[in-house]
Amino acid sequence: TLRFATLRFATLAKNRHLLGFDNPRKALLTTIKEAVDNSIDACEEAEILPDLLVEISPVEGEDERFVVAVEDNGPGIVKAQVGKIFGKLLYGSKFHSMKQSRGxxxxxxxxxxxxxxxTTGKPMRIMTRPSKSGKALRMEVRIDTARNRPEVMREREAKTFRKGSGTRVEIELEGRYLKGKQSVDEYLQQTAMANPHVSITYYGPGEDDPVVFKRASKRIPEPAREIKPHPHGVELGVLARLLKGSPARTLKGALQDSFSRVSAAVAGSICDAAGVSPKARPGAIANREADLLYKAINKTRIMSPATDCVVPIGQELVLEGLRKEVDADLFTAVTRPPAVYRGNPFVIEAGLAWGGNLAADDLARVIRFANRVPLLYQPGACAISKSVVGTTWKNYGLQQSRGALPVGPLVIFVHVASVWVPFTSESKEAVAHYPEIVKEIRLALNECGRKLGAFLSRRRREADEVKK
Amino acid sequence: TLRFATLRFATLAKNRHLLGFDNPRKALLTTIKEAVDNSIDACEEAEILPDLLVEISPVEGEDERFVVAVEDNGPGIVKAQVGKIFGKLLYGSKFHSMKQSRGxxxxxxxxxxxxxxxTTGKPMRIMTRPSKSGKALRMEVRIDTARNRPEVMREREAKTFRKGSGTRVEIELEGRYLKGKQSVDEYLQQTAMANPHVSITYYGPGEDDPVVFKRASKRIPEPAREIKPHPHGVELGVLARLLKGSPARTLKGALQDSFSRVSAAVAGSICDAAGVSPKARPGAIANREADLLYKAINKTRIMSPATDCVVPIGQELVLEGLRKEVDADLFTAVTRPPAVYRGNPFVIEAGLAWGGNLAADDLARVIRFANRVPLLYQPGACAISKSVVGTTWKNYGLQQSRGALPVGPLVIFVHVASVWVPFTSESKEAVAHYPEIVKEIRLALNECGRKLGAFLSRRRREADEVKK
Ligand SMILES: Nc1ncnc2c1ncn2[C@@H]1O[C@H](COP(=O)(O)OP(=O)(O)OP(=O)(O)O)[C@@H](O)[C@H]1O
Ligand SMILES: Nc1ncnc2c1ncn2[C@@H]1O[C@H](COP(=O)(O)OP(=O)(O)OP(=O)(O)O)[C@@H](O)[C@H]1O
Ligand SMILES: [Mg+2]
Ligand SMILES: [Mg+2]
Known part of the structure; x- marks a missing residue:
C-alpha cells in the first residue's frame, strides 16, 4: 500500500545512523554537539561572548541513561517558538540564510x-529567558507521536535560572560515556581549539569538579554577513522559481533583487544576451525564456560573490590552537583565499604540527573541522581525509603507502568554512567530495607540506654537518 | 527568522549530494538506478520475470542534456497514484513494510x-498500463514549486505502449555520459551479475545497436515475506506508540499482534515479568508501564526473527556471476546464515576471484551490493570497504599495507541483504558501520580467504616440487 513515510519517530528510529544516533555512545555525543552548536551560533548571532555549561548526569537506578544539559548566556528563545524549535524537524532560522553558521x-x-x-519516554526540559527584563520560563516539550506534533506542557517560572538571558536544554536519553578517541571530552577540547572566544564549563558523569576550557580570546569573531545567491550557482528550475516569486515589477529588477553581484548594468546585459525584454513581468516568464536567461547568465561575466559570509579562524589562531593542543617541533598554518563551489563561497584553512613527542611510526592524525565544529566520525567518508590521503607526502620527506595516510609524528588540521557545508548526511559528520573543495584542501596541504619539507631537509643537512 | 525548510526544490538543490545528484555524471547514473530499481522491485513483487529497456538519448542542440527512459513489463501504476509516486518525496510502498526490496x-x-x-524545466513523462485489459495512459508530471505539490497534466492514451502491462518513465536532465569506472555501463553490468533473472536491453547515447544483458536464469527469486518488528529491536518510544495505537482489546493481544515471534505464552511471560496485567487496555498504558514492559521484553528469551524476509543471491549464482565477469584461476563464494542488527534480519554473501589475467600488483577490486543493487560510489564511507580493509589478508598469503586494501590479482564480491539496509545517506551509496554487519562481512571474507590461502599454499608447494 502506498503512503507517506512522514518525518516522525518511525523515520528517526529507522534512520538513526543518518542523524548521528547509531549507538548509545554516539547518541550522547551527537546530542551534546547539536546543543552546543546551537548555543554558540545563538551567542555569536547576538554578538555575545559565549559562556557554555555542559553537564552529563547518570540517571539513578538505570545503567545506560543520562541527563544531558547544555546551558548558554545567549539571547534566549521566545515562548511561542519553543514547541517548533525543539519538536519539529526541518524548523530553524539557518536553512534559508546564506551565511556561515554551525547549524x-x-x-x-x-x-x-x-x-x-x-529511548526513555521522557520529554525535553527547556528553560529560557529571552531578554534581560523578563521572567525566565521553564517548560517540557514532548512529541505527540500519533499526530506528529510537539506538545508544550507544564510551563511555569524558572526560579533557578539566573542568567540575564539565555537557554538551558535538558534531554534524558540512553547513552554510553567513554573517554578517549571520539569522546565528548575530545569534542569539547577540539571545540575550544577552533573557537578560542568560547568558554566551556564541563561536568562529566559523576564528576564533582568541572573541566574548564577558559576563553583564549576576548574578541568575538566578525559575524558572518548574509548574501544572496550568486547567479552562477543557480539552476534553471531555481531561477524560474525566483523570477515567478519575485515582487519586482520588471525582469531587470527581479534579477537585481534575487541575486548578489547583479547591478542594473549586469541585469541589462543578461536580458540582452537572452533576447528577453528587461521590462517583462517576472511572474509571466515562461520556461523557454527562463532557459534563455539561464544560458545567458552562464555566459555573462559576473563578479565573484562577496566573502564576508564566511568566517575563517585565521592563521594566527589556528597556530595558537595547535600549539596548545600538541607538543611539536614545527608548526605551520595557512588560510586559503575564498573560493566557490556550486555558487557557495567557502574557505579552507590547514595546519601541521610535526615532531615533539608524537609517535614517529604511527599514521598521521587528522583533526577535521567544518564551520568550526569538530568532525569526529566517518573519516572514510570525508573529503578532508580523502584530500590528505591523495596528497603526495613523499614530496615533503614522509613515508606513505598507496591509498593510506602518511606515517610520521604528524598532526594535520583542516577547517572547511562555508555558507553551506555539503555534508554526506544529515548527521553532519563528513564533507562531501566536491572537486572544488578537494582542490582547495590539497592546495592548503601542499603549502603547509612545503614548509614541512623545507624544515625536514634543513634538519637533515644540520644532522649531516654534525656528523662531519 | 524561523521557518520550515520544506522538502522541495530548494532542499533538493542544496542537498543534491545527499540524494546522489552531486554532479551531472552521477545524476545520470542515479536517475537510471532509481528507475531500474523500481522496475525490478515492481516485477518481482508481481512475480513477473523482469524485462527492462534502458535508453539514454542526447538532446539535440544541447551539449549536456539527455532524455533517460526506463521501461518495464511490471504491473503498471494506477492513474490516481501517479502524481504522488513521481512528484512527492517520502511517498512509496516500501518504507513501512519489513521485507527486502531495492527501494x-x-x-x-x-x-x-x-x-x-x-536542471531543464521539463516535466517527467510517464506511460503505464496497469493491467492487461485496460488502455495504456500517457501523462506528464511536474512539480508546482510554489505549492510544493505535483501536477499531472496532458493525460491521454499512449498508443505506442505495446506491453500487456508495465511502466515507462522518461526524465530529461542535465547529465554527462562517460564509459569506464562508475559508469551507467558498469552499473547495468553489475546489476545483471547480481540479478541473473533480469534481462536488460540498453541503448547508450548515440548507439543504434543495443547492449543486451540476457537473463541467465528463468527462475524468479523466492519473493521476500513481510515480517512484523521483532520485540528485541524495538525502542521504548516505539513500543509505547505501538501499544497506544493497537486495535487489540488487551495488552497481551496487542503484544501478539504488533510483534513477530510473540505467542500467547511469550506475551504472557512479558506481562508477568513487567508486573503489568495482561488484560490491561493497550491504549491506556502509561509511560511508566511501557518502561517496565520494555525492560521485561529485553530480559525475555524470544525466538530470533523469521528470515524469509531476506533473499540472498545464493552461493551458486554468486559464483556464476563472478565467472561470467572475471577471468580468474580460483573462484570461491559463501552465503552466511541470517543474522540480526537492531531487530532487522540481514544476510551477508561474499565471493573471491583470484589470478587469471587480473593485475598482480594492483590494489584488490571490491564489488559491493546492497539488496542486489550495485554500489559504485563512496567506497570510503562503506562498511563493506571498511571490513575488507580491516581483514588481515596477510593470513591468506596476500600483501597489505596498514589501513589499505590488499594488493594482488583479486576481485572481492560482497552482498548485504536486509529488510532495511542502513545506508549512510538517502542516496543509498554506502552501508553504515553497524558492528553486527561488519562482523558478519569479516566472517564471510575470512571463510573465502581461507579457501584462497589454501589454494595459494598448494600452488606454492606444487611450484617448489617442480623446481626440485
Ligand atoms: N540555544 C539556543 N538559543 C537560541 N536559539 C536557538 C537555540 N537552539 C536552537 N535555536 C533556534 O532553533 C533553531 C532550530 O535548531 P536546530 O538545531 O533544530 O536546527 P539548526 O541549528 O537550524 O540546523 P541543524 O540541523 O544543522 O542543527 C535554530 O536555527 C535557532 O534559530
Ligand atoms: N516502475 C514501477 N512500477 C510499479 N510501481 C512503481 C514503479 N516505480 C515506482 N513505483 C511505486 O512508487 C513508489 C515510490 O517509488 P520511489 O522510488 O520514489 O520510492 P521507493 O522505491 O519506495 O524507495 P527509494 O527512495 O529507496 O527508492 C514505490 O514504492 C512503488 O510502490
Ligand atoms: Mg542546530
Ligand atoms: Mg525507488
Missing part, C-alpha cells in the same frame, strides 16, 4: 529530543 | 524527476 538544516536539536523520548 | 524510502524516483525539472 544549517533545522533538524539538530529536534532529532536529539526525539531520540531522548524514543 | 526503501519513498524518495528515489521523485528526487530524480525533481532533478530533471530543476
Amino acid at each position: 544549517q538544516q533545522g533538524i539538530g536539536i529536534s532529532a536529539a529530543g526525539m531520540y531522548g523520548q524514543l | 526503501q524510502q519513498g524518495i528515489g524516483i521523485s528526487a530524480a524527476g525533481m532533478y530533471g525539472q530543476l
Whole structure:
C-alpha cells in the first residue's frame, strides 16, 4: 500500500545512523554537539561572548541513561517558538540564510529530543529567558507521536535560572560515556581549539569538579554577513522559481533583487544576451525564456560573490590552537583565499604540527573541522581525509603507502568554512567530495607540506654537518 | 527568522549530494538506478520475470542534456497514484513494510524527476498500463514549486505502449555520459551479475545497436515475506506508540499482534515479568508501564526473527556471476546464515576471484551490493570497504599495507541483504558501520580467504616440487 513515510519517530528510529544516533555512545555525543552548536551560533548571532555549561548526569537506578544539559548566556528563545524549535524537524532560522553558521538544516536539536523520548519516554526540559527584563520560563516539550506534533506542557517560572538571558536544554536519553578517541571530552577540547572566544564549563558523569576550557580570546569573531545567491550557482528550475516569486515589477529588477553581484548594468546585459525584454513581468516568464536567461547568465561575466559570509579562524589562531593542543617541533598554518563551489563561497584553512613527542611510526592524525565544529566520525567518508590521503607526502620527506595516510609524528588540521557545508548526511559528520573543495584542501596541504619539507631537509643537512 | 525548510526544490538543490545528484555524471547514473530499481522491485513483487529497456538519448542542440527512459513489463501504476509516486518525496510502498526490496524510502524516483525539472524545466513523462485489459495512459508530471505539490497534466492514451502491462518513465536532465569506472555501463553490468533473472536491453547515447544483458536464469527469486518488528529491536518510544495505537482489546493481544515471534505464552511471560496485567487496555498504558514492559521484553528469551524476509543471491549464482565477469584461476563464494542488527534480519554473501589475467600488483577490486543493487560510489564511507580493509589478508598469503586494501590479482564480491539496509545517506551509496554487519562481512571474507590461502599454499608447494 502506498503512503507517506512522514518525518516522525518511525523515520528517526529507522534512520538513526543518518542523524548521528547509531549507538548509545554516539547518541550522547551527537546530542551534546547539536546543543552546543546551537548555543554558540545563538551567542555569536547576538554578538555575545559565549559562556557554555555542559553537564552529563547518570540517571539513578538505570545503567545506560543520562541527563544531558547544555546551558548558554545567549539571547534566549521566545515562548511561542519553543514547541517548533525543539519538536519539529526541518524548523530553524539557518536553512534559508546564506551565511556561515554551525547549524544549517533545522533538524539538530529536534532529532536529539526525539531520540531522548524514543529511548526513555521522557520529554525535553527547556528553560529560557529571552531578554534581560523578563521572567525566565521553564517548560517540557514532548512529541505527540500519533499526530506528529510537539506538545508544550507544564510551563511555569524558572526560579533557578539566573542568567540575564539565555537557554538551558535538558534531554534524558540512553547513552554510553567513554573517554578517549571520539569522546565528548575530545569534542569539547577540539571545540575550544577552533573557537578560542568560547568558554566551556564541563561536568562529566559523576564528576564533582568541572573541566574548564577558559576563553583564549576576548574578541568575538566578525559575524558572518548574509548574501544572496550568486547567479552562477543557480539552476534553471531555481531561477524560474525566483523570477515567478519575485515582487519586482520588471525582469531587470527581479534579477537585481534575487541575486548578489547583479547591478542594473549586469541585469541589462543578461536580458540582452537572452533576447528577453528587461521590462517583462517576472511572474509571466515562461520556461523557454527562463532557459534563455539561464544560458545567458552562464555566459555573462559576473563578479565573484562577496566573502564576508564566511568566517575563517585565521592563521594566527589556528597556530595558537595547535600549539596548545600538541607538543611539536614545527608548526605551520595557512588560510586559503575564498573560493566557490556550486555558487557557495567557502574557505579552507590547514595546519601541521610535526615532531615533539608524537609517535614517529604511527599514521598521521587528522583533526577535521567544518564551520568550526569538530568532525569526529566517518573519516572514510570525508573529503578532508580523502584530500590528505591523495596528497603526495613523499614530496615533503614522509613515508606513505598507496591509498593510506602518511606515517610520521604528524598532526594535520583542516577547517572547511562555508555558507553551506555539503555534508554526506544529515548527521553532519563528513564533507562531501566536491572537486572544488578537494582542490582547495590539497592546495592548503601542499603549502603547509612545503614548509614541512623545507624544515625536514634543513634538519637533515644540520644532522649531516654534525656528523662531519 | 524561523521557518520550515520544506522538502522541495530548494532542499533538493542544496542537498543534491545527499540524494546522489552531486554532479551531472552521477545524476545520470542515479536517475537510471532509481528507475531500474523500481522496475525490478515492481516485477518481482508481481512475480513477473523482469524485462527492462534502458535508453539514454542526447538532446539535440544541447551539449549536456539527455532524455533517460526506463521501461518495464511490471504491473503498471494506477492513474490516481501517479502524481504522488513521481512528484512527492517520502511517498512509496516500501518504507513501512519489513521485507527486502531495492527501494526503501519513498524518495528515489521523485528526487530524480525533481532533478530533471530543476536542471531543464521539463516535466517527467510517464506511460503505464496497469493491467492487461485496460488502455495504456500517457501523462506528464511536474512539480508546482510554489505549492510544493505535483501536477499531472496532458493525460491521454499512449498508443505506442505495446506491453500487456508495465511502466515507462522518461526524465530529461542535465547529465554527462562517460564509459569506464562508475559508469551507467558498469552499473547495468553489475546489476545483471547480481540479478541473473533480469534481462536488460540498453541503448547508450548515440548507439543504434543495443547492449543486451540476457537473463541467465528463468527462475524468479523466492519473493521476500513481510515480517512484523521483532520485540528485541524495538525502542521504548516505539513500543509505547505501538501499544497506544493497537486495535487489540488487551495488552497481551496487542503484544501478539504488533510483534513477530510473540505467542500467547511469550506475551504472557512479558506481562508477568513487567508486573503489568495482561488484560490491561493497550491504549491506556502509561509511560511508566511501557518502561517496565520494555525492560521485561529485553530480559525475555524470544525466538530470533523469521528470515524469509531476506533473499540472498545464493552461493551458486554468486559464483556464476563472478565467472561470467572475471577471468580468474580460483573462484570461491559463501552465503552466511541470517543474522540480526537492531531487530532487522540481514544476510551477508561474499565471493573471491583470484589470478587469471587480473593485475598482480594492483590494489584488490571490491564489488559491493546492497539488496542486489550495485554500489559504485563512496567506497570510503562503506562498511563493506571498511571490513575488507580491516581483514588481515596477510593470513591468506596476500600483501597489505596498514589501513589499505590488499594488493594482488583479486576481485572481492560482497552482498548485504536486509529488510532495511542502513545506508549512510538517502542516496543509498554506502552501508553504515553497524558492528553486527561488519562482523558478519569479516566472517564471510575470512571463510573465502581461507579457501584462497589454501589454494595459494598448494600452488606454492606444487611450484617448489617442480623446481626440485
Ligand atoms: N540555544 C539556543 N538559543 C537560541 N536559539 C536557538 C537555540 N537552539 C536552537 N535555536 C533556534 O532553533 C533553531 C532550530 O535548531 P536546530 O538545531 O533544530 O536546527 P539548526 O541549528 O537550524 O540546523 P541543524 O540541523 O544543522 O542543527 C535554530 O536555527 C535557532 O534559530
Ligand atoms: N516502475 C514501477 N512500477 C510499479 N510501481 C512503481 C514503479 N516505480 C515506482 N513505483 C511505486 O512508487 C513508489 C515510490 O517509488 P520511489 O522510488 O520514489 O520510492 P521507493 O522505491 O519506495 O524507495 P527509494 O527512495 O529507496 O527508492 C514505490 O514504492 C512503488 O510502490
Ligand atoms: Mg542546530
Ligand atoms: Mg525507488
